[in-house]
Amino acid sequence: MFTPSVTRAAAAGRWIYPTPAGLYVAPGDFFIDPVRAVDRAVVTHGHSDHARGGHAHVLATPATLAIMEQRLGRSAGTVRQPLDCGDTLTVCGVRVRLAPAGHVLGSAQVVVEHAGARVVVSGDYKRRPDPTCAPFEPVPCDVFVTEATFALPVFRHPPEGEEIGRLLHSLALFPERSHVVSVYALGKCQRVIALLRAAGYDHPIYLHSALEPLCALYTRFGVDLGDLRPVVGADAAALKGAVVMVSGSGGGGWAAALSDPVLAVASGWVRVRQWARQRGAELPLVISDHADWDELTATLAELSPAEVWITHGRDDALSHQAARMGIRARALALVGRGGEGEEGE
Ligand SMILES: [Zn+2]
Numbered sequence: 515m516f517t518p519s520v521t522r523a524a525a526a527g528r529w530i531y532p533t534p535a536g537l538y539v540a541p542g543d544f545f546i547d548p549v550r551a552v553d554r555a556v557v558t559h560g561h562s563d564h565a566r567g568g569h570a571h572v573l574a575t576p577a578t579l580a581i582m583e584q585r586l587g588r589s590a591g592t593v594r595q596p597l598d599c600g601d602t603l604t605v606c607g608v609r610v611r612l613a614p615a616g617h618v619l620g621s622a623q624v625v626v627e628h629a630g631a632r633v634v635v636s637g638d639y640k641r642r643p644d645p646t647c648a649p650f651e652p653v654p655c656d657v658f659v660t661e662a663t664f665a666l667p668v669f670r671h672p673p674e675g676e677e678i679g680r681l682l683h684s685l686a687l688f689p690e691r692s693h694v695v696s697v698y699a700l701g702k703c704q705r706v707i708a709l710l711r712a713a714g715y716d717h718p719i720y721l722h723s724a725l726e727p728l729c730a731l732y733t734r735f736g737v738d739l740g741d742l743r744p745v746v747g748a749d750a751a752a753l754k755g756a757v758v759m760v761s762g763s764g765g766g767g768w769a770a771a772l773s774d775p776v777l778a779v780a781s782g783w784v785r786v787r788q789w790a791r792q793r794g795a796e797l798p799l800v801i802s803d804h805a806d807w808d809e810l811t812a813t814l815a816e817l818s819p820a821e822v823w824i825t826h827g828r829d830d831a832l833s834h835q836a837a838r839m840g841i842r843a844r845a846l847a848l849v850g851r852g853g854e855g856e857e858g859e
């Protein structure tokens with residue numbers, strides 16, 4: 515039984531702290547998700563705002579390393595060391611363990627222990643079931659380092675099954691129209707496909723070429739995405755009433771070549787009406803890979819750490835909420851993270 519301690523949390527602030535390169539663990543001489551090239555990096559997951567290129571040594575889960583290799587090529591790290599979730603490594607007296615974060619394939623929290631104190635750096639996470647990655651593991655700790663991407667009470671993501679139901683409903687309603695679904699390439703794409711499969715949709719799903727390599731990687735790691743086909747070269751008749759996944763916003767010029775497509779956008783940000791309108795989303799699907807307000811606050815209540823450190827996002831509301839729960843909050847204001855336009859979603 516682990517009992518969080520205010521004294522140990524305060525002491526932890528002297529050996530793990532933010533620097534311009536990112537969160538630094540001094541006794542182990544490594545950074546977690548550094549934004550600059552460093553000698554030793556521990557990387558929580560493959561999104562580009564966390565997994566940067568150019569590090570000399572990278573420690574991450576095997577899936578995250580594979581994602582980095584695919585996206586960054588030779589700059590994915592000179593020496594890449596895999597660490598499976600649950601395994602422990604000791605670096606200069608600092609114990610490091612990875613625990614699943616439930617965000618995207620390979621995503622992990624970094625559990626760091628030194629001088630009796632335990633700090634959990636969650637990276638990005640969510641608490642909802644996701645057929646494409648292992649679920650978030652709550653790890654009791656003195657200090658919980660959290661994101662705050664959707665840390666406003668207005669952000670409450672609806673059940674993802676409901677959102678997928680709206681897509682299926684539209685497909686049934688408009689059997690002649692292609693349904694172009696705009697998604698982030700890493701995580702959202704594969705989750706939407708897996709959710710469609712779980713809902714019984716077994717038709718071929720067409721992929722824009724930019725999405726093919728990551729879908730193939732997910733399949734290699736054992737995530738079944740069903741029948742996937744390239745959209746380029748597919749004949750027009752086959753695309754009638756089909757689901758076409760595209761990366762990024764707007765669908766690109768080639769989507770306009772489809773006759774009268776329905777444009778769907780899957781993102782937590784479609785809750786912001788202005789954001790959805792700018793992207794021309796006819797069918798906004800609120801599907802997020804980040805914890806919403808209720809998940810963030812429920813996680814704080816469950817872990818009940820002595821301190822919560824907020825890395826990026828909307829820290830005011832979450833700080834206030836933490837204080838009400840008797841948890842000391844600190845905004846780290848790490849630069850180069852998240853944001854509406856970035857892949858952090
Ligand atoms: Zn992020």
Ligand SMILES: [Zn+2]
Pocket residue numbers: 559561617638857858859
């Ligand atoms: Zn992320």
